[in-house]
Amino acid sequence: MLIRRADPVDAALVRRMTLAAYAKWVSVIGMKPLPMLVDYDKAVVAHRIDLLIETEPVALIETVARERDLMIENLCVDPAHQGRGFATHLLAHADDLARNAGTVRLYTNRLMAENIALYRRRGFLVEREAVVNGRFVVHMVKAGPRGFGGGPASGPA
Numbered sequence: 001m002l003i004r005r006a007d008p009v010d011a012a013l014v015r016r017m018t019l020a021a022y023a024k025w026v027s028v029i030g031m032k033p034l035p036m037l038v039d040y041d042k043a044v045v046a047h048r049i050d051l052l053i054e055t056e057p058v059a060l061i062e063t064v065a066r067e068r069d070l071m072i073e074n075l076c077v078d079p080a081h082q083g084r085g086f087a088t089h090l091l092a093h094a095d096d097l098a099r100n101a102g103t104v105r106l107y108t109n110r111l112m113a114e115n116i117a118l119y120r121r122r123g124f125l126v127e128r129e130a131v132v133n134g135r136f137v138v139h140m141v142k143a144g145p146r147g148f149g150g151g152p153a154s155g156p157a
Contacts, residue, residue, distance in 0.1 A: 003093055006049040006060070008041070014049055015040040017060060021076035029111045031134065035062075035074040047073060050093060052086055059086040063097060070098035072106035091122045095142075103141050110136035 006014055018040070022033045043049065043062065052059040058081040062074035072094055077086045098104045108115050110129060116138060124140040131137070 001089065002053045003050050003090075004053060006044050006051050008044055010049070010051065011040040011044045013051075013057060014044060014060060014062075017057065017078050018074060018076050020079050021082075024079075025109070025112055029109050029135070033109060033112075034135075035076065038074070043073075048097070049074075050090070052090055052093075054081070058084075059090055061090040061094060063094060065097070065101070068101065069103040069105050070094060070101045072104065075106070087118060088122060091119075103143060105139065105141050107137050107139045110138050116140075 018035050018038070022036050025033050026036075040049075047062050047064050049060055049062045051057045052061075057078070059077040060074070061072060064071045064073055072091075075087055075090055077084075094104055104124075105127070106119065106124065108119070110116070116126075119140050122142070124142045127139045127141040129136065129138050
């Protein structure tokens with residue numbers, strides 16, 4: 001497996017993979033999950049998006065390095081490749097990216113129970129829950145190599 005950074009020519013691929021991976025959640029949460037609403041032409045420039053490639057791109061992780069933490073904005077696996085450990089591989093990649101950060105943070109919808117279970121197995125703890133624009137947001141945090149640092153999660157919800 002190879003991880004490579006996405007660039008502007010990958011925006012359509014990132015959009016397509018994200019829409020496919022999150023489609024199953026629309027009926028569960030009653031609306032499109034936030035990653036389905038992102039302008040990926042802008043996101044591939046503004047954020048770090050890494051593609052996990054087997055023989056083709058199979059998964060991606062979008063991260064934002066902030067002052068005292070690393071925020072995972074999007075983690076998705078193409079539906080045809082789910083269940084093979086690719087999300088876990090990308091979460092380990094995020095840990096590597098966060099070597100100098102105090103924490104790794106992410107947020108997800110409370111109704112995405114299988115995602116929350118995965119994050120808990122990978123060492124994330126629930127930091128807080130909130131309702132934002134009708135979405136039940138669970139903010140999760142994982143201590144980095146320097147332990148917990150920074151303030152409360154502040155990524156978009």
